[in-house]
Amino acid sequence: MSPLRHAASREVCIMKKIDMHAHFFPRISQAQAAELDQVQAPWLAVNANGETGQIMKGAQPFRPVYRALWDPQLRLQEMDKHGIDLQIICATPIMFGYEFPAAKTAAWAERMNDLAMEHCAADQARLKALAQVPLQDPELACRTASQAKASGHHGVQIGSHLGARDLDDEHLVQFLIHCAQENIPVLVHPWDMMTDGRMKKWMLPWLVAMPAETQLSILSLILSGAFERIPESLKICFAHGGGSFAFLLGRVDNAWQCRDIVRADCPRRPSSYVNRFYVDSAVFDTGALRLLTEVMGADRIMLGSDHPFPLGEQNIGKLVADSPWLDSADKQRINADNALDFFNIDTEGLNNGR
Numbered sequence: 001m002s003p004l005r006h007a008a009s010r011e012v013c014i015m016k017k018i019d020m021h022a023h024f025f026p027r028i029s030q031a032q033a034a035e036l037d038q039v040q041a042p043w044l045a046v047n048a049n050g051e052t053g054q055i056m057k058g059a060q061p062f063r064p065v066y067r068a069l070w071d072p073q074l075r076l077q078e079m080d081k082h083g084i085d086l087q088i089i090c091a092t093p094i095m096f097g098y099e100f101p102a103a104k105t106a107a108w109a110e111r112m113n114d115l116a117m118e119h120c121a122a123d124q125a126r127l128k129a130l131a132q133v134p135l136q137d138p139e140l141a142c143r144t145a146s147q148a149k150a151s152g153h154h155g156v157q158i159g160s161h162l163g164a165r166d167l168d169d170e171h172l173v174q175f176l177i178h179c180a181q182e183n184i185p186v187l188v189h190p191w192d193m194m195t196d197g198r199m200k201k202w203m204l205p206w207l208v209a210m211p212a213e214t215q216l217s218i219l220s221l222i223l224s225g226a227f228e229r230i231p232e233s234l235k236i237c238f239a240h241g242g243g244s245f246a247f248l249l250g251r252v253d254n255a256w257q258c259r260d261i262v263r264a265d266c267p268r269r270p271s272s273y274v275n276r277f278y279v280d281s282a283v284f285d286t287g288a289l290r291l292l293t294e295v296m297g298a299d300r301i302m303l304g305s306d307h308p309f310p311l312g313e314q315n316i317g318k319l320v321a322d323s324p325w326l327d328s329a330d331k332q333r334i335n336a337d338n339a340l341d342f343f344n345i346d347t348e349g350l351n352n353g354r
Ligand code: CO
Pocket: 021, 023, 189, 239, 306
């Protein structure tokens, strides 16, 4: 048993809920965002009431949002309401900036990472941050990840792909190996969804393409054999319960069994790699969580809400609480212990006064 696991176990009665998938977006004006890109950079338009606003991409509204996204005081109040002891925040994926020149994105990432730490400074014990990196330049990305770790970030968040390149791309694998070597946990978040001009209405890119993006990023690591080269020490977690992965794993195993082109680069049955990664619990349905637990095991799932977005779990932790087949030890793992271990969280000070 590692010292961290041991430390986590001792907190069992006190530490109840860590929400490891939550987003922030800093109060950045269009003029400030222009340093990244004059036309397409994301920024925040806050309404006169100060409570609501829009994430903008250049002149185009991208998503309606409210104050918990940028105001840590309201975030903390909502955490209290949901009984969340600790929340790990990360960028809203539109902030990644992978499409811009790497040097500009590196400067932007550093700025966003500083703003994430500023957000967390409202309560350093209860708010932790994951950094963003200029993934389009592997060397800069590694440097940014290491710097972020040194400045107090608890890991990095990356997008599920980089343009036409999936996670098995050699540069992205090198980045993951760097994270493994430096003990930097990685959250993979779907973004820039495959739509090819279709799925224009009803949020279909978020409902259909987003889970497929996550499944694609997991399968790209498995079927390419990348997991054979990446150290087992890599801590990597995929958002939204791994998207379509768990439900379709049987289909993948069958294909691996029956078609040599599926086996070509993957020496072992795809389902044997489920012990190489984690997923969050954001699947919104008790049957889905049950399947996910059967596929991944309760030691590979972490409570994650997607707070404060409307496609997130609205009553954070209710899905896990409402799952009677999970015993209290499993719930404790999903709600807190797995995340303590995964993100190397020092619990000292966290429970003071709580
Ligand atoms: Co999210």
